[in-house]
Amino acid sequence: MLDDFFFRALFATLAVAAVAGPTGCVILWQRKAYFGDTMAHSALLGVVLGIILGLNPEAGVFGVAFLVAAAVVVLQRVSRLPGDTILGVLAHSTLAIGLVAMALTDNYRQYELTAYLFGDVLAVGREDLVLIGLGGLFGLVVLAVIWRPLVAATLHEGLAAAEGAKPLRNQLLYMALVAAVVAVGMQVVGALLVVALMIVPAAAARTLAHTPEQMALIAVLIATLSGVLGLYGSLWFDTPAGPTIVTVAAFLFLGCLAFDGGTQRLGRSQGVRRGVARAPEDDA
Amino acid sequence: MPAHDPGRPLVRASSIGVHRGGRWIIHDVNLEICPGEVMTVVGPNGAGKSTLLKTLLGLYRPDAGNVVRAPGLQIGYVPPTDPVQFDLPLTVRRLMTLTSPCPADTIANALGEVGASHLSGSQVNELSHGEFQRVMLARALSRNPDLLVMDEPLRGIDFSSEAEMYQLISEVVEHRGCAALMTSHDLHYVMSRTDQVVCLNGTIRCMGAPEDTVDHPEFHQLFGTRAEAYRHVRHQCQGESLDT
Known part of the structure; x- marks a missing residue:
């Protein structure tokens, strides 16, 4: 089965979706959507550096994305600039430096730029697959270990620290995970769309979930469903795989939103009929 | 709850200071909280009440002095x-x-x-x-917990529910027998339910049992007319209770 390029693509997509779901939830809770974007902008620089240093491009992307994340954390602590300014500066300077570095290398025409920007999941080889599978498994284990203290610190860092969590260590581990998802997810949907793989399923799950764990689980299901439908859809309509996957996720998000709106309206009208006092909506 | 020796403090701060943004937010603070004791920190905005609590909790490392917490101390x-x-x-x-x-x-x-x-x-x-x-x-x-630490427990609560919340905190602390450390701006509550009052403004201005602090000049400097009004009411109330 793994000899078939389509099933290799499917397996790679599912492995990425499993880690991207819960990772994306934390991105939303911490309001770090543009943080993920900044990491993705630095991907091109990572690719070029990876090739120049003779590593594979994914290792380069992971390294650069993690360094950018660490730089954001350090700059936020030592400079007085607001967070979004720092993100804006880093995102575009790393992209520019990446383009310059690419032009400076001798044979830059050999880079298939579109593969990095839009992904090329159908080209995933057997060796890549082993790496993606093991990496995904490792990512899930790390996430499981830091999950409770990470959620606690997301809610209130002081509270988590007062009760024994190590917020800084967990946050660094978590950012390494985001960097890894960027590096691996880039092969599936490309650098331009890799953040969507984390954010869109999590946003859809937000409308349905009652606890952090439910949201993580639903996000994995929606990401997985997007992956499967997107890949088959790309085959059926003969469209690029990455954008098709994200398009499916976007429609699933709309569906969840509509479903949530419908049930809320239903609940409210029933509440009125039964005379049930509801929590005030204005401070929610 | 691990038994703590009633004579030994759960938390002891020795000449602690916290330096942030080029100034000492708190300095030369000495205090200890013993098992079962209820301590309230009062002071104006920017007096360093929250900073003191966070330093005692171990969230801030003091830039001067040190904080010792009893081994096995459980904090809520x-x-x-x-x-x-x-x-x-x-x-x-x-x-x-x-x-x-x-x-x-x-x-x-x-x-x-x-x-x-x-x-x-x-x-x-x-x-x-x-x-x-x-x-x-x-x-x-x-x-x-052996020690309950509450930073502004009345935050955002409307006037009519304040008394209820204070009552609840008092009942819980009494029922549990745990120590409590909180910040408050309500002098009436502080005076009626607290073992120790700490008046803070950068450093400890005065400290002691409520009935002692209320006559302290530093207390008046910090709370001005409110302190005066409180003293007035208190003396009246005491008069009434003596009559009955």
Whole structure:
């Protein structure tokens, strides 16, 4: 089965979706959507550096994305600039430096730029697959270990620290995970769309979930469903795989939103009929 | 609750200072909290009340002096937050197990103790401020603390519910027999329910039993006419209780 390029693509997509779901939830809770974007902008620089240093491009992307994340954390602590300014500066300077570095290398025409920007999941080889599978498994284990203290610190860092969590260590581990998802997810949907793989399923799950764990689980299901439908859809309509996957996720998000709106309206009208006092909506 | 020797302090701060942004937010603070003691820190905005609490909790490393906490000390912390800050789906039940797992009956008991059993399935960001503070108190209690640390426990609570909340805190602390450290701006409560009052403004201006601090000149300097009014009321009340 793994000899078939389509099933290799499917397996790679599912492995990425499993880690991207819960990772994306934390991105939303911490309001770090543009943080993920900044990491993705630095991907091109990572690719070029990876090739120049003779590593594979994914290792380069992971390294650069993690360094950018660490730089954001350090700059936020030592400079007085607001967070979004720092993100804006880093995102575009790393992209520019990446383009310059690419032009400076001798044979830059050999880079298939579109593969990095839009992904090329159908080209995933057997060796890549082993790496993606093991990496995904490792990512899930790390996430499981830091999950409770990470959620606690997301809610209130002081509270988590007062009760024994190590917020800084967990946050660094978590950012390494985001960097890894960027590096691996880039092969599936490309650098331009890799953040969507984390954010869109999590946003859809937000409308349905009652606890952090439910949201993580639903996000994995929606990401997985997007992956499967997107890949088959790309085959059926003969469209690029990455954008098709994200398009499916976007429609699933709309569906969840509509479903949530419908049930809320239903609940409210029933509440009125039964005379049930509801929590005030204005401070929610 | 691990038994703590009643004579030995749970937390002791020796000449601590915290330096941030080019100035000492607090300096030369000495205090200790003994088992079962209720201590309230009062002071104007910017006096360093929160900073003192965070340093005692170990969230800030003091830039001068040191803080010693009794080994095995279990702290229940109620931070100064609003329910609306929480942007994730979270039921009250899940909030109770935020930092560590907790048996279901302990959760139910703690929620019952603060009169919030009916809220266990509610979403945290839909609670009112009063409900939220109760739930956060229950969360702290479920950890079976030796010391309850509450930073602005009346944050966002409207005037009519304040007395109720104070009553609840007093009952809980008395019932549990744990020590409590809190910040407050309500002098009446401070005077009636506290063992030790700490008047803070950068450093400790005066400290002691409520009846002693109320006559202290530093106390008057900090609270001005409110302190005067309070003293007036207190003397009247004492007069009444003597008559009956």
